[in-house]
Amino acid sequence: MTASPIEKIELGNPNIFFNRELSWIDFNFRVLAEAQDKMNPLLERLKFLCITESNLDEFFMVRVAGLINLKKAGVEEKSLDGKRTSEVLTELFQKVTNMVSEQYTCLDDILNELKQNDILIVQDPADLAGDDIQFVKDYYKREVSSILTPLAIDPSHPFPHILNRTLNLGITLFSDDDKNKVKELFAIVQVPSVLPRFLQLPRANESEARRFFPLEEIIKLHLSDLFYGMNVKQIHTFKIVRDADISINEEQNIGDLLTTMKNELKNRMWGDAIRLDVHSGAGHIRDILRDLLELDDYQVMEIPTLLSLSDLMFFQSLKKTSHLKFSYPVPKSGFAVRKGESIFSEIRKNDQLLHHPYESFKSIEDMLKIASADPKVLAIKMTLYRTSGDSPIVQYLGEAAENGKQVTVLVELKARFDEERNIRWAKKLEDSGVHVVYGVVGLKIHCKMLLIVRREDDKLNRYVHLGTGNYNSTTARFYTDLSLFTANPEITEDAAILFNTITSSGKMPRLSKIHAAPTFLKEEFIRLIERESKNALEKRDARIIFKMNSLVDPDIIMKLYEASQVGVKVDLIIRGICCLRPGIPGVSDNINVRSIIGRYLEHSRIYYFQNAGKSEVYLASADCMPRNFQRRIEVMFPILAEKHKKRINKIFDYLLRDNTQARILNSDGSYTRLMPDDDDPAVNSQIDLVEV
Template sequence: MSKKSVGAKKKTRAIDLPLPDHRFMNRELGWLEFNQRVLEQAEDRSVPLLERAKFLAISGSNLDEFVMVRVGGLKLQFDRNAMVRDAAGLTISQQINAVSSRCHEMVARQYDLLRDVLEPLLADADIRRITFDDCSDRAREVADQRFLADVSAVLSPQAITHDRPFPLLQGLGVHLCVRLRAVSSPVKTTDGAPSPAPNAEGESEGSNPAEAWQFAVIPLGKMVPRLLAMPSERGHDYMLLEDLVTHYIEDFFPGREVMECVAFRITRNADVELQEDGAADLVDGMEEVLESRRLSRVVRLEYSAAASDHVIAFLSEKMQLTNQDLYPIDGPLDLSYLFTLHGLEGFDSLRDEAWVPQSHPAIDPAEGMFSTIAKGDLLLVHPYERFDPIIRLIEEASSDPDVLAIKQVLYRTSKRSPIVAALMRAAERGKYVSVIVELKARFDEARNIEWAREMEQAGVQVIYGIRGLKTHAKVCIIVRRESQGIVRYLHFGTGNYNEATAKIYSDVSLLTCNDTLGADATAFFNAVTGASQPQQLQLLAAAPITLRKRILDLIEAETQRCLEGQKAEIVAKFNALVDTQVIDALYRASQAGVRIRLNIRGVCCLVPGVKGLSENIEVISIVDRFLEHARVIYFRHGGDDELFISSADWMPRNLDRRVELFVPVLDPGCRLRLLQTLRTYFKDNTNSWRMLSSGVYERGQPQKKGKEAFQSQRVLYDQAVEMTRKAKQSRRTTFETHEPKQQEQT
């Protein structure tokens, strides 16, 4: 028997090993581990100060969304069936308890960092949060003017009485709860004598504390800026709106005794989904969902840590909250104000150096996009390379007389989207424009409804996706009539058609006019718009029809090659890895000896590094200045490398409940660059976190291992700069003649 056969036999026995019961991490705790990595960027002293403030703000907004969606969802599940267990074996009750404990720890750490570290450092850098105690005479005059001119006329208190319902408060908005001494006639005792006077706490002996106080609420709203710039001799002084209003709180209640004014914020459950079977019209149905979120139950109450028991008891009773839902905050509520500080002018030295997105070397601004793509496929790595070519492509298509049709999926867009504007212009010029607008894109529903209506008015054929599924694929198809016949120009992406987020999200774009991909993309799009069963696709795979099977087949094929003694490798990059069927397939591949390297930015429910199960699996997470968002997958495939980009993470929702695309990268040059990009992340020892089998993440520390620092995002940007430099140098050393324009033959 040959050595190769012996190895194959041994690996065959390895793959037959049973998979243990507890082989999955809890999804919710895994997500909180990701947010912990974001928070630790804010704690990193090597990160510029305002970038640290930004990361703290991101960790706060991330936690807001987590509580709205995931905690809200857990509470709904608890009401339905508290004994259901997740893949990690935890009941709903156990998950709620674990998540609550972890969230409270995280909030305490956030505010320790803000109060004890960042605010003092910001003050040293002349960015100061001040209160009235810190104000100069000039600043007090400005505060008086601001309150009278901009605040008192806008805000209104709302008294809470037994005959009025508690006001409907906006989720995540900052409010003030005001405790007032009750105004009433003296209550006589049974012997006819007046009741005792209130004590220092406002309560009389034997009285009902609830009758000793009256309460009012002042929503601060969004019309008045949260940060108010104040005059200062140097740098930037600011006051928070709640501090300004609290100082003048008695002006809202003339003749009343104000005992306490407490800032608070509520979080409502946002895990409200459309019941499509009962929605006659999808737009109307989505507007009902938005209204339901506005009215949904409160799942978290944040309040100033200085609040009295009276205020805490009042608010928690009105909102029917438990101690788990209460978050005392020792500092300003809502950390999103730090985003505003990050954008202050005049403090460039406290921010990262600007990385200007580069032009792709193969794209000549003087040449049309159709001509450029016709020369060969283009792979763009954002945000190191500009997103402009995708916008240019659609804008050129809107005015090109040879373009017959544009078909596109829009999941999320920007507020003033140039792509949407170009699509409307194309329709107004008589082109056939079909757009799938996903109205169920969470937290972008209102914007997408507005865009959908505007596009319909411009003559765009708007389709609202598929009943029961979210359309999450990123594809644009441009049908153009050329001398050789119809040519379809395509854009496939891993990110949204949003030029704003394309500057801060790490994504990949593929531009091609490949005939087979064009035919597949058209069949896919028409199946979605026609609500029909898609025909067999040659190169693309689409969820929820073929994508899960395609992924499992590719993993199994790599496993079998390894069992046959061939080299086998899987390298993948996602936002999340949750699907248990895919994870089990990866475990079996690892048991067979396949080397598996995973770059998972957020939740990873797979347990790496377990002997006999996953010792061949490595999991890292990159947290750096850009949000890692691309989905890229590589299979060694016996040396005939296969590379794919995708809109889908490996999660049940993406594989089973969304319309997604899985796109092969066919051009050899594009594949080589994509693979090099994918492998670059695994060299990172600066902003890379390695997942341990315990579920804890360990940060790379080059200085302790005597290695040179390697920051993957920095390297990728430097590579893009160098590619652009070489392309410009090549153009300068190449003589190009001006040719007369060819006359069209009649």
């Protein structure tokens, strides 16, 4: 329903926005719901549970750390929804406390079902048989004891700076001194991360259950070896989550960004503590740790059983468990190369569009492999934001340089939590003769671009790959993304200009077909949304469909509200954070928001504008967030071929009809999961899109 007359909405109105941080927590609850869903295979449920913990830790290490630092500094910033920093923290920790409770209720359920499938985690040493005890003792002496270092805490031994996210034992001990007075001691033992968290206990035959004993329990059984002559009073496991955001003054370090990043990565492990996870009932140990870490009570999470749930990913690698996992279809091969043709001639004849993971990422690797050995290829330019350890991309780039080609790679050293990996790749590429550019001052290179220059018939032709996802063959098996291969002269010219602008630190020009951040991308988004609004006012066809990971930018949200007010139908498919509030009468009642969480991570960014029947479709590396528009180099590029537009329309059709994995965002911020019924047959877009 369109409001009449149109209600004036103001950017500063807190009632039209959701809070960014709290919206993220709601997203992680949707991931947790997949762990709770008994329709999912058991080990997949366990995987989702692990992901919730890993997500939560990273969220605390960056976003929550920033809020706590603001609070410590006495800064009460207001978020879009009008909440002050302290109010956001209070509500956030309440939600996280509820989440932790649900996580461990879910864990109990999963462990019970694992036991029914003959996989058992033995958490109580009393459940060990005699042979088990000897086996554990032998393992401790052979593999564990030499690695451990007990650390006493007293005036002459200050509290050690415990590494971020490591598992530790907090121990109180006592002994009788020479005057028969009881002396209490507090000590810490780090559970070694270089050893497996779970030790498989022996079994008499294959028909017996597989049993696993946690490493921390092994250490607890042998504490007398570490604290000779002392008596243990209490032992409790704990984990510290630290501020891990890296902040560098690039203006001052422009000449040596690589060295600066290496130094900052060392500091990451030693940031201020922002959360303490400790066993419930730790009592005195909890208080000691809280005081030593200078934390407030709200920063302490009491955990009922196993800490560090992400370590349970260990069980994904167990053999003979395929019946407890999703069956993933084998990706289709990429675009076909006809007999007598080459990959380049196929791209030159027609743009090629691939949908990962349904179609193989290998086409990108094949293109690089062929280019690295092709004598007609003169130059290769590429951006690397994240890549995988098993990807041959780095190898092919190195081989291309060794074969005399001009190879330039823009490696983003500031890709969060992949910085160390990227530094290693950068050095390896340099050793092969590749010219490596270490990012851009003040910006992250987040765009996904590959440019190949080839001499053909006495002229130079350019071939470009642009994508919504990273050049990472591992994540390409589980992330949904789209890839465009094109020899379109306008797009390839834009890509060439963009590469040269980045490497020369020049001013970003306005391009012909590609729209790039931080200069023109947001401006183009606003122009395209306003055009749909204008079409609606003129009674022409107007519709917007956006698919992205997060929607945060307030200016884009305001433009979508304005479009809704004049009758534009807006469908938003947003996996994670959404600060837009749908369903506000007279403001956003033409906007529908859905989130799809499932076996694949919805990662593709697709932007559709109906444009009075002359539809325009864009793919992008960017979400609609201030950081993407202002602090990153991003690209949005058009899909020009009608057959590819039709294919993307089919993708949207499945996503918007999904009633199995989709949740609808309500105006109060809650999500409602859709369920099929007799009148609405089941549609699971993540499965059904295999055929599209």
